[in-house]
Amino acid sequence: MKIRSLGCLLLLAWPWPLLAADDGDITALLARFAQHREFVGEFKEYKTSGLLAHTLELEGQLIYRAPAYLEKHIHKPYDERQIIDGDQVILEHAGEPRRTLSLTSVPEMKIVVDSLRATLAGDAAALRANYRVQKLAQADGWHLRLTPRDAAVEESVREIHISGNDIGIREFRIVQTAGGESRVVIAPGS
Amino acid sequence: MRLRPHPWILAWLVLLAATGTYVASHARLVTDMSQFLPTGASPLQTILLEQVRTGAASRLLLLAVDGAEPVKLAQASRELRRRAEASGLFDMVQNGAEQWTPAQQPLLFSYRYLLNDRVDAVYFSSASLHAALQRQLRILTSSMVALPLNDVQADPTSAYLDYLLSLRPPSSPEQQHDVWFSKDGTQALLVARTVAPAFSLEAQQQVMSFLGSVMQQDPLLQPLHLQFSGPALFAQQAKDLIAGEVSRISLLTTVLMLAFLTLVFRNLSLVLLSALPLVSGLLAAVAVVTAWYGALHGITLAFGATLVGVAVDYPTHLFAHKAPQEAAALTMARIWPTLRLGLVTTVIGYFAMLFSDFTGLVQLGLFACVGLTVAVLVTRWLLPLLVPASWSVRWRGTALDPLLRPRRALRIALWLVAGAALLFILGDRQIWEEDIASLNPEQKAQKNLDRHLRDQLGAPDTRHFILVSAASDEALLQRSEQLRPLLDALVNDGVIRHYEIISRYLASQARQRQRQQAIPAVDALAANLRQGLADLPFRADAFAGFVTAAQASRQLPPLTLAEFRRTALGQQVDNLVFRHGDQWFGLVPLVNISDYAALEQRLATMAAAQDVVLLDLKAQSNQLMSGYRDHALGLAAIGAVGIFLALLLGLRSLPGALRVFLPTAAAALVTTLCLLLLGERLHLLHLASLLLVIGIGMDYSLFFQRHQDAGEERAQTLRALLICAMTTILVFGILAFAVTPVLHAIGLTVSLGTLLSFLYAVYSAPRVAAAD
Known part of the structure; x- marks a missing residue:
């Protein structure tokens, strides 16, 4: 039995770390990302939805270690850690038993995560396999728009925007097909 | 000379x-072994053996396609399913790509409060609603992509999703690209049920040659490799x-x-x-x-x-x-x-x-x-x-x-x-x-394949059953409901790992009516919802659809077994319930029995009534x-x-x-x-x-x-x-x-x-x- 919604529930937001970039083409831009093996930074996330009376705000810490470790540690409004290590997904919420699942068992999540990893690894080919990648004009820095190629992913994610300056990624924004969006602003960590 | x-x-x-x-x-x-065996068994056994021999479970084929990248295999899985459905040789073909969203299953969605086991008077209280809404808020906060807005608005307590989840066996197949895959991702898995009975070897031969020719001729299925298993094949x-x-x-x-x-x-x-x-x-x-x-x-x-x-x-x-x-x-x-x-x-x-x-x-x-x-x-x-x-x-x-x-x-x-x-x-x-x-020829490779596929698909073996009998479908559903607390206790105590039963899927009409009565009238429900929304960041009118849907559920005629069998889930209960003359029978397959003696003993109280029988087919x-x-x-x-x-x-x-x-x-x-x-x-x-x-x-x-x-x-x-x-x-x-x-x-x-x-x-x- 296929329960698409379950996959949607588990789709986690994965921000890119700060990465240096220049005005070259997309492949060159991504190639420079590959040099960064590890990243730790603070984030603030702003969520909107048709169900909500006002915008939700989250904050916490982001960690990436090449090649396959991603962690989103939410500090506010509650304490929660979402870890993806290889194919394993670990969810830890304060006061609840830790849950693990296979990334493969949630295809929508996997394709998003794989694309994020492709970006972090600077693998333009892998990224283009799952998304149409466009470079948009931006006054100070750069701006990529990713549009999912997979219809199943497109049912939940309309597009992803990543932007940054020559220091690295500053913001990413996931626009949901169901309405509402999630905007993550990244500040370099210590 | x-x-x-x-x-x-x-x-x-x-x-x-x-x-x-x-x-x-x-x-x-x-060559049918059962014809060679004595017929001195009880009538109940005869009926059961007959069901096992010709019933839905005996006609199942488990299929695995391998030999390419997952994307190609998923495509092949869909193609094979399409061809199999079009052939008329199967009355059921599944590959995990079944669609269960409310928009795709409107009938099941509309009956969600009558089908969900958790629905009772407390379910609609302001406290329960508050907890459910907090859960929704958390999902919304933690995940990147939320449920479709309409579905959440009409079903903030996730009654429909919970119902579907309750039907999942503890080990359900992995999914990739929306279809079932083996755990290692090398095989796309399908389940099909032949129209022809297993013992009809000629008809089964036709099925085999159909699969063989499709695999050879369909460009989407080349150069892939198909393996399959099932009682008929054995x-x-x-x-x-x-x-x-x-x-x-x-x-x-x-x-x-x-x-x-x-x-x-x-x-x-x-x-x-x-x-x-x-x-x-x-x-x-x-x-x-x-x-x-x-x-x-x-x-x-x-x-x-x-x-x-x-x-x-x-x-x-x-x-x-x-x-x-x-x-x-x-x-x-x-x-x-x-x-x-x-x-x-x-x-x-x-x-x-x-x-x-x-x-x-x-x-x-x-x-x-x-x-x-x-x-x-x-x-x-x-x-x-x-x-x-x-x-x-x-x-x-x-x-x-x-x-x-x-x-x-x-x-x-x-x-x-x-x-x-x-x-x-x-x-x-x-x-x-x-x-x-x-006594059967040693088909070690085939047996291993069968075990592998059953394991990957979470399909129960067909050895241990409880057989429930009743005079009508409604009586059978009610009797099955009475059995469930005992079966759940057996699962909790580790005596069995899992069981399948018709009443997991469909409640008796009597119980459906009880659930309808548990739904508060419109004003009371709206008041409970208002209280439940207190201190939460949702819009006051975000869940108006919920009150309307719950009210509509009160007026629905209870879902009958016949109607249920026509839904997308109906195929899955075909091997759990059957009719023989005027009698109705429910089969309850038991998975992974760790302590047979304890099972027998604890069932004894129920089985004292003649309508509940524990059966070990192999032992028999x-x-x-x-x-x-x-x-x-x-x-x-x-x-x-x-x-x-x-x-x-x-x-x-x-x-x-x-x-x-x-x-x-x-x-x-x-x-x-x-x-x-x-x-x-x-x-x-x-x-x-x-x-x-x-x-x-x-x-x-x-x-x-x-x-x-x-x-x-x-x-x-x-x-x-x-x-x-x-x-x-x-x-x-x-x-x-x-x-x-x-x-x-x-x-x-x-x-x-x-x-x-x-x-x-x-x-x-x-x-x-x-x-x-």
């Missing part, structure tokens, strides 16, 4: 032609395997036997003549059994082949005892009393089987009695007419004669071994094969089989007494009877010992083969015990026995190497038994007078 138009030859030719025509037009082979493959082996082995043994006999007789005509009794006997046996039962079982025929072992002996005795220039009729007159007594004693062994309650045993017994009698009659009345006096066997084996002299030391050793065999067999508790499944069929075997053993014992009495009557001497009976019995005992030492577990076909061994041994001993003092006669008998034994050992020795357990058992038992019978006949008895 100069044939005289003797009336017996004419009569035989006419009979042979008539029988042959009858067999060609009427004989029908059945039956088909077992049949193919046995049929293939039988034809290979019979071809090989026929050639070898002809070659051997040609070498010995140095005369092709004699070799061909020696086949006449056998062919006539087999034809007659097939005809009689077919006429009596309408069909011949595969096991009976497989066993029938063993009669070759004795039937070929009859003409050999005639030819080997014939002196040069002696008329064959005279030779026959000399050996006839012995041949006749040999036949009578052998037939008595099988005759006892005719009084069995078990159809299968009666078939075996009838087949043997008819086949052997006809073979002897043809040898007695027909062969002497066809063998000219000038023909005789030119024996080249005289060099062996000194070897065949009796030896005292050997005699003592043989009897010691026989005594040891008796003690060993009496002391060994583990001589019987209790697992009926081992094994029980049937061992009952069958014990029965056959009892009959064989009666047969042994009959044989001894016949010997006593025929030989009119107690020492004479003992001299024939004891070596034969000793040979059978030592054969059994050898089988056990070789690691065999005995079953029915060993037993039937031992009966044949006793028949063979009896012939040997009888021939050997006559004319102790006549040197030439003894040499002739030795020759005859040597040829008989070598032929039989040759034929059955080859059969012993068969991989089909049934054929292997027959081959090993008869070849070993013949060798030992020969040894005991020649060496075990002291010679009354030395001829040399």
Whole structure:
């Protein structure tokens, strides 16, 4: 039995770390990302939805270690850690038993995560396999728009925007097909 | 060859032609094991076996496609499903791509508050709603992508999603690209159910060839590899395997036997003549059994082949005892009393089987009695007419004669071994094969594949069930609901891992009405929702759709079983509920039983009522089989007494009877010992083969015990026995190497038994007078 919604529930937001970039083409831009093996930074996330009376705000810490470790540690409004290590997904919420699942068992999540990893690894080919990648004009820095190629992913994610300056990624924004969006602003960590 | 138009030859030719025509037009082979088994079980068992044999579960095929990247495999999975659905050969095909969103399943979605087990008065309280909304908020906060807005608005408590999740087995298949995959991601998995019943081998063959041709012709499915498994496939493959082996082995043994006999007789005509009794006997046996039962079982025929072992002996005795220039009729007159007594004693062994309650045993017994009698009659009345006096066997084996002299030391050793065999067999508790499944050909690769696919798909095996019966579908649903608390407790306590049951999917109408009554009226529900929303960041009107939907649920007519079966989930309950006449039955498959005794004990309270029965299908069929075997053993014992009495009557001497009976019995005992030492577990076909061994041994001993003092006669008998034994050992020795357990058992038992019978006949008895 296929329960698409379950996959949607588990789709986690994965921000890119700060990465240096220049005005070259997309492949060159991504190639420079590959040099960064590890990243730790603070984030603030702003969520909107048709169900909500006002915008939700989250904050916490982001960690990436090449090649396959991603962690989103939410500090506010509650304490929660979402870890993806290889194919394993670990969810830890304060006061609840830790849950693990296979990334493969949630295809929508996997394709998003794989694309994020492709970006972090600077693998333009892998990224283009799952998304149409466009470079948009931006006054100070750069701006990529990713549009999912997979219809199943497109049912939940309309597009992803990543932007940054020559220091690295500053913001990413996931626009949901169901309405509402999630905007993550990244500040370099210590 | 100069044939005289003797009336017996004419009569035989006419009979042979008539029988042959009858067999060609009427004989029908059945391989269905359950038809061979006794029908003395309870009516409930009969119904269940019938359901297992022909029901939804028996028609399942588990499929796996591999040989490419996951993306390509997923595409292939969808294509295979499309082609299978279009073929009309399947009434259900699933690959995990079933769509369950509310928009795709509006009927199930609209019944969510009537289907969900958690719905009660508390479910709609302000506190419960508050908790559910907090859960929604958390999902919204933590995840990147939320549920479609409409679905959350109409179902903030996730009643529909929870219902679907409650149907998932604990180990459901992995998914990639929206279809089922094996855990390692190398195989796309599908489940299909054939329209045709599993036992309809022709129809199943059609299914197999459809799958084969689709895999070969469809460009989307190339160059991929398809594996599949299922009860129908097992039956088909077992049949193919046995049929293939039988034809290979019979071809090989026929050639070898002809070659051997040609070498010995140095005369092709004699070799061909020696086949006449056998062919006539087999034809007659097939005809009689077919006429009596309408069909011949595969096991009976497989066993029938063993009669070759004795039937070929009859003409050999005639030819080997014939002196040069002696008329064959005279030779026959000399050996006839012995041949006749040999036949009578052998037939008595099988005759006892005719009084069995078990159809299968009666078939075996009838087949043997008819086949052997006809073979002897043809040898007695027909062969002497066809063998000219000038023909005789030119024996080249005289060099062996000194070897065949009796030896005292050997005699003592043989009897010691026989005594040891008796003690060993009496002391060994583990001589019987209790697992009926081992009678089927060893299809290890196929069994492993089946286990692998079941494991990956989370499909239960079909061994342990609870059977619930009721007078109506509603009563069945209510009874199943009463069972659930007990079953849930068994799962919680680790007695079973999981169970399937119809009421997991559909509540009884009575319970659905209770749930409707638990839904508050519109104003009360709206007030509860307002309270539930307090302190949460949702918009006040975000869940207005929920109040409307809950109110609509109160007015719905309860969902009936018939309506439910037409939904996308309906296919999944086909093997959980069935109707037989006026009775309704629910099957509750139990997965991973860790403690069968505890299960039995805790079910006892429920099962005290006659409508709930715990069943272990494997144990039941094994029980049937061992009952069958014990029965056959009892009959064989009666047969042994009959044989001894016949010997006593025929030989009119107690020492004479003992001299024939004891070596034969000793040979059978030592054969059994050898089988056990070789690691065999005995079953029915060993037993039937031992009966044949006793028949063979009896012939040997009888021939050997006559004319102790006549040197030439003894040499002739030795020759005859040597040829008989070598032929039989040759034929059955080859059969012993068969991989089909049934054929292997027959081959090993008869070849070993013949060798030992020969040894005991020649060496075990002291010679009354030395001829040399």
